[in-house]
Amino acid sequence: MEQLTILLIVIPLMCAPITALIPSEKITWALTLIVSLISLAISFYILYEVIDGKHVIYELGGWRPPWGIEYKIDSLNAFVAVIVSGISALACLFAYRSVPSEIDKKTIPLFYAAFQLCLLGLLGISLTGDIFNLFVFLEISSLATYALISMGKHRKALTAAFSYLILGTIGATFFLIGVGFLFAASGSLNTADIASRFSSFEDMQLVETALIFMVMGIALKAAIFPLHSWLPNAYGQAPSAVSVFLSATATKVSIYVLLRILFDLYPVEYWVDMLLPQIMLSLGCAAVIYGSYRAWQQVEMKRLLAFSSVAQIGYMVIGLSMLNELGLIASIIHLFNHAVIKATLFIGAGILLYRANTTQLKSLRGLGKDMPWTFAAIALAGLSLIGVPGTVGFVTKWYLLEAAVEKGLWIVVATIVVGSVLAIAYVWKIVENLYFRSKRKIHIHDVSSGDDGVAKAPKTMTMALWIGAIMCIIFGLNTELSFQAASSAATALLER
Amino acid sequence: MMDFVLGHINYWLIVAVMMVGLYTLMSRSNLIKKLAGLAIFQTAVILFYVSLGKVTGGTVPIMDEKYTLYSNPLPQVLMLTAIVVGVATTALGFALVIRIKEAYDSVEESEINKMDEQD
Amino acid sequence: MNQLDMTLLIILSIIVPVVGGIIVSRLGKHINIREAATLITALALFVINLLIYVNLDLSHENAVASSRFVFAEPIEGLAIAFSATAFGSLFAIIASGLWIATSIYAIGYMRGHHEKHQTRFYVLFAIAIAGVMAVAYSDNLFTLFLFYEILTVSTYPLVTHSGNREARKGGKTYILILMGSSILFFLPAMIIVWFVSGTLSFQEGGILAGNLDAIWAAPLLALFLFGISKAGLMPLHKWLPSAMVAPTPVSALLHAVAVVKAGVFSVMKIVVFIFGTDFITESNANHWLIWLPLITIVVASFIALRKDNLKERLAYSTVSQLSYIILGALLANEAGILGGTMHIAMHAFAKISLFFAAGAILVATHKKYVSQLSGLGRTMPFTFTVFTIGTLSIIGLPFFGGMWSKWYLLSGSLSFQGPEFTYWAILTGLAISSILNTYYLLSIPMTAFFNKADNDSSNASQHASGIKEAPVACLIGMAIPTCITVYLFFDPQLFYRLAATLNQF
Numbered sequence A: 001m002e003q004l005t006i007l008l009i010v011i012p013l014m015c016a017p018i019t020a021l022i023p024s025e026k027i028t029w030a031l032t033l034i035v036s037l038i039s040l041a042i043s044f045y046i047l048y049e050v051i052d053g054k055h056v057i058y059e060l061g062g063w064r065p066p067w068g069i070e071y072k073i074d075s076l077n078a079f080v081a082v083i084v085s086g087i088s089a090l091a092c093l094f095a096y097r098s099v100p101s102e103i104d105k106k107t108i109p110l111f112y113a114a115f116q117l118c119l120l121g122l123l124g125i126s127l128t129g130d131i132f133n134l135f136v137f138l139e140i141s142s143l144a145t146y147a148l149i150s151m152g153k154h155r156k157a158l159t160a161a162f163s164y165l166i167l168g169t170i171g172a173t174f175f176l177i178g179v180g181f182l183f184a185a186s187g188s189l190n191t192a193d194i195a196s197r198f199s200s201f202e203d204m205q206l207v208e209t210a211l212i213f214m215v216m217g218i219a220l221k222a223a224i225f226p227l228h229s230w231l232p233n234a235y236g237q238a239p240s241a242v243s244v245f246l247s248a249t250a251t252k253v254s255i256y257v258l259l260r261i262l263f264d265l266y267p268v269e270y271w272v273d274m275l276l277p278q279i280m281l282s283l284g285c286a287a288v289i290y291g292s293y294r295a296w297q298q299v300e301m302k303r304l305l306a307f308s309s310v311a312q313i314g315y316m317v318i319g320l321s322m323l324n325e326l327g328l329i330a331s332i333i334h335l336f337n338h339a340v341i342k343a344t345l346f347i348g349a350g351i352l353l354y355r356a357n358t359t360q361l362k363s364l365r366g367l368g369k370d371m372p373w374t375f376a377a378i379a380l381a382g383l384s385l386i387g388v389p390g391t392v393g394f395v396t397k398w399y400l401l402e403a404a405v406e407k408g409l410w411i412v413v414a415t416i417v418v419g420s421v422l423a424i425a426y427v428w429k430i431v432e433n434l435y436f437r438s439k440r441k442i443h444i445h446d447v448s449s450g451d452d453g454v455a456k457a458p459k460t461m462t463m464a465l466w467i468g469a470i471m472c473i474i475f476g477l478n479t480e481l482s483f484q485a486a487s488s489a490a491t492a493l494l495e496r
Numbered sequence B: 001m002m003d004f005v006l007g008h009i010n011y012w013l014i015v016a017v018m019m020v021g022l023y024t025l026m027s028r029s030n031l032i033k034k035l036a037g038l039a040i041f042q043t044a045v046i047l048f049y050v051s052l053g054k055v056t057g058g059t060v061p062i063m064d065e066k067y068t069l070y071s072n073p074l075p076q077v078l079m080l081t082a083i084v085v086g087v088a089t090t091a092l093g094f095a096l097v098i099r100i101k102e103a104y105d106s107v108e109e110s111e112i113n114k115m116d117e118q119d
Numbered sequence C: 001m002n003q004l005d006m007t008l009l010i011i012l013s014i015i016v017p018v019v020g021g022i023i024v025s026r027l028g029k030h031i032n033i034r035e036a037a038t039l040i041t042a043l044a045l046f047v048i049n050l051l052i053y054v055n056l057d058l059s060h061e062n063a064v065a066s067s068r069f070v071f072a073e074p075i076e077g078l079a080i081a082f083s084a085t086a087f088g089s090l091f092a093i094i095a096s097g098l099w100i101a102t103s104i105y106a107i108g109y110m111r112g113h114h115e116k117h118q119t120r121f122y123v124l125f126a127i128a129i130a131g132v133m134a135v136a137y138s139d140n141l142f143t144l145f146l147f148y149e150i151l152t153v154s155t156y157p158l159v160t161h162s163g164n165r166e167a168r169k170g171g172k173t174y175i176l177i178l179m180g181s182s183i184l185f186f187l188p189a190m191i192i193v194w195f196v197s198g199t200l201s202f203q204e205g206g207i208l209a210g211n212l213d214a215i216w217a218a219p220l221l222a223l224f225l226f227g228i229s230k231a232g233l234m235p236l237h238k239w240l241p242s243a244m245v246a247p248t249p250v251s252a253l254l255h256a257v258a259v260v261k262a263g264v265f266s267v268m269k270i271v272v273f274i275f276g277t278d279f280i281t282e283s284n285a286n287h288w289l290i291w292l293p294l295i296t297i298v299v300a301s302f303i304a305l306r307k308d309n310l311k312e313r314l315a316y317s318t319v320s321q322l323s324y325i326i327l328g329a330l331l332a333n334e335a336g337i338l339g340g341t342m343h344i345a346m347h348a349f350a351k352i353s354l355f356f357a358a359g360a361i362l363v364a365t366h367k368k369y370v371s372q373l374s375g376l377g378r379t380m381p382f383t384f385t386v387f388t389i390g391t392l393s394i395i396g397l398p399f400f401g402g403m404w405s406k407w408y409l410l411s412g413s414l415s416f417q418g419p420e421f422t423y424w425a426i427l428t429g430l431a432i433s434s435i436l437n438t439y440y441l442l443s444i445p446m447t448a449f450f451n452k453a454d455n456d457s458s459n460a461s462q463h464a465s466g467i468k469e470a471p472v473a474c475l476i477g478m479a480i481p482t483c484i485t486v487y488l489f490f491d492p493q494l495f496y497r498l499a500a501t502l503n504q505f
Helices: A002-021 A025-050 A075-102 A105-127 A131-150 A156-186 A191-196 A205-221 A230-237 A240-265 A276-297 A301-321 A325-356 A372-386 A392-407 A410-436 A459-477 A480-495 B002-007 B009-027 B031-053 B073-104 B109-118 C003-025 C031-055 C062-066 C086-112 C118-136 C141-159 C165-197 C214-227 C239-245 C248-275 C277-283 C291-306 C310-331 C334-365 C381-395 C402-414 C420-450 C456-465 C472-490 C493-504
Strands: A056-059 A070-073 C069-075 C078-082
Touching: A002 A025, A002 A056, A002 A070, A002 A105, A025 A056, A025 A075, A025 A105, A070 A075, A070 A191, A075 A105, A075 A240, A075 A325, A075 A459, A075 A480, A105 A131, A105 A240, A131 A156, A131 A230, A131 A240, A131 B073, A156 A191, A156 A205, A156 A230, A156 B009, A156 B031, A156 B073, A156 B109, A191 A240, A205 A240, A230 A240, A230 A301, A240 A301, A240 A325, A240 A480, A276 A301, A276 A410, A301 A325, A301 A392, A301 A410, A325 A372, A325 A392, A325 A459, A325 A480, A372 A392, A372 A410, A372 A459, A392 A410, A392 A459, A392 A480, A392 C069, A392 C165, A410 C165, A459 C069, B002 B009, B009 B031, B031 B073, B073 B109, C003 C031, C003 C069, C003 C078, C003 C118, C031 C086, C031 C118, C078 C141, C086 C118, C086 C248, C086 C334, C086 C472, C086 C493, C118 C141, C118 C248, C141 C165, C141 C239, C141 C248, C165 C214, C165 C239, C214 C248, C214 C277, C239 C248, C239 C310, C248 C277, C248 C310, C248 C334, C291 C310, C291 C420, C310 C334, C310 C402, C310 C420, C334 C381, C334 C402, C334 C472, C334 C493, C381 C402, C381 C420, C381 C472, C402 C420, C402 C472
Parallel strands: none
Antiparallel strands: A056 A070, C069 C078
């Protein structure tokens, strides 16, 4: 049982270099899919084990904590691991036809290798209980991400990747400085160990500085407003499959780290009087309004979705900064819900890109009538993004509202309402352009005539899209799994 | 006051190096120089860790009764990893710069932004 | 009948049309079998609803709880659940009964009018009916809201059936107004109710009394009234005329019966089971809100007067008539609720006859405008007789079912407890609207029967094209609701019994 946890790290770590060496695109794809599916199965198994509040502990290399690295897995870890590996499998299914259409044939094996490394990094972050180890995994996933983004079709992808590299590295280095301060104060890197001995060194100035550095660094990685500037370009320019994977996982994992720092590493009482909750709450609200508004202004679908991600991250920040159980549940459940929604929407955008070779909304006019099923799935996911009852988005917003009312934070209620209205506006923008605007001659770029890619969407892509869309509904109706995982995670976080 | 400044002289120097790095990173338009700034910034952090572990008069950590006072080896070990990460980041950054140079025929951020806006 | 069977019946009432739709979708090539499948589904559904009706235990409310079926519970206390109630059963019987008539009619209409994508039409129709059933049997406000939205989305492709520019434009108005208002007003109102009272289930006497400050009752009720724009309250009524771009069977069943009635059904449910009539009268919430339906009644009648397009005139007539029902609900007294509820039934049968007649005219003569109908009464006597009967019932004259609901509505208005001025305004409004009703509706068959055709050329072309009555299927479809309209005058017990239960609580 314990050994399974490390397999989540070892399998992608072993497979990535092998993948890089295999020249065939099909085999590398299959390998990546298998790795993702195995990870998914293992994470599900672990989640099932720990969902009622138990822990699975694995000591890396048999070294005793706090000296060795320890993986202590509770339901939050497992839940995030499920999200990461599940979305990875979905993105991989989608990638089968999408990647060859966007990436040079020779670099495909390298693409999949980087993809697996990214998966490894994200899984590592979600499992480890050691803050330095967390930094290493953060960098592994980030480095893979930079490489993946730079493979985008347009040359803007290169600049997007470069500026993400600069900002991401600054963020990670800030985090590292924070870890250093905390280590200087506590002499330990193990989360549980630091937490248990916290009162013995909490008077040191270093501890507070460490918190600020870590939160700043992670906020940059999580693209919390106003540190989000890298995100729209990065997700907008990345290859579709990468957008799907990253938009649904990368920022979510960073939010998870934030949760761990704020609720597990540091006791809530320590930072609650530091204005931090108020700052985060206002930033979250600002993110929701700003992100939604900017999304509404966009004329390109992937960028629109990326700005919408900024807004959705705002909801998560609001949830966790309200410091009550319902708010935390909302945040954690939204990690999952938003992952599903955004993955579906980016898959939809990817299909449109595959068929029309552009995601400019102007050029996509009327395409929805040619591909009603794709359109329907996009519309479903769009409705979830708005938060229509019966979809996953509703569940989050409902808990968020309840939490806000419980706390009497009317500003949050107002933000959610305004955010939802703006969400209607930007989702409608997509729907209108895809379906209601009369069709104009589609500008098809760089496609050889007789290319059947323009004629119909490949089955694997459609499958991935509908898996996502159906998940939006199923988990909106049957919230047992996600709610149970989120609530047991929230209880564990608040208990400390 | 003076004691405080002099007693932490290594940290002041590290802060200075860090600021040099950050300033270079932000003020330069040349992508290569940006990366150089980034590398300096990371190096400062590495120095910071190493000086954390240093104990005045301490020796190398050897398991022997004769040596009771030794420096903490852990930060140094950690920094081995951090150096690897830093090298990888810089290498990836340079690779990107090469690709950008190929695509835009420039490594000046201002020019590249101008070209991007025209698209 | 034990509760298990009752639950099963409710589940069946939602599943049967869906399954029917799926079967119909597989029969695109065999059109006769396809039509038969639609009819059988409609009949089966009607029988199911009748069984529910027969087995309803009207005497005590525990029957509701025993038949409850919880489908899913996304958030604790917030379930998607169904149960059989007298009021729901009334709505379900009307909708499913008229579905039979509409299906028969549609066969004649769709073929006679050479519509495209007929299979898609029947499939979507069945699915929309499933949504209506779910609305009718919804056990709490959350479920009601959910299927209210699903009904909006599922009827959208029917509105835009013809797929041309005009249809798309109409469809856009349709979905924007219905969706937008429900998300902007209905959803927040629902959330407020939840936070105020901690539940969303329909309970006798309402759930808000004692939980909500009386001052806030009126604003909250206003949110609901505007949020449920399917009820056609001005100024959010525009979607209904826009929806008239749809094929006539859609306008007839969905936009004279199912969809709009789902709107007023929701309003009624909310007034009686969420607010509670006592709470509304105690908080005086209806004193100024009652102006909304009143203004709608009068203004819509005036607009209808000026519309030359037959279907649009009928649409505005519907807007006006729907507000009678809302008025009845907002009167919040026994006769008002009774009249409003009965009007759901009476108006349904009368209005569907009118739409069927309008469709028949369209199929037989391709005429859309009232001004073109001169003299047609002689070539299409049956159609115009149907039209006349429908008109008379809507006006509320004796020998037609419509009289009863108008009667109760009037007596409800007479016992309205409120400011003197409002009281007289209601009575005046109803009087004016009745006169206008008579004028704008009755003028149509009058023109058709008694006016001579305008000029020779059109007369000649009529002879040339050999105008006859619409296809037989259309006529049969028309005859059913018309006969019921007459029958309901002599025996309103069927619906009275159900409507009266609303006042027990």
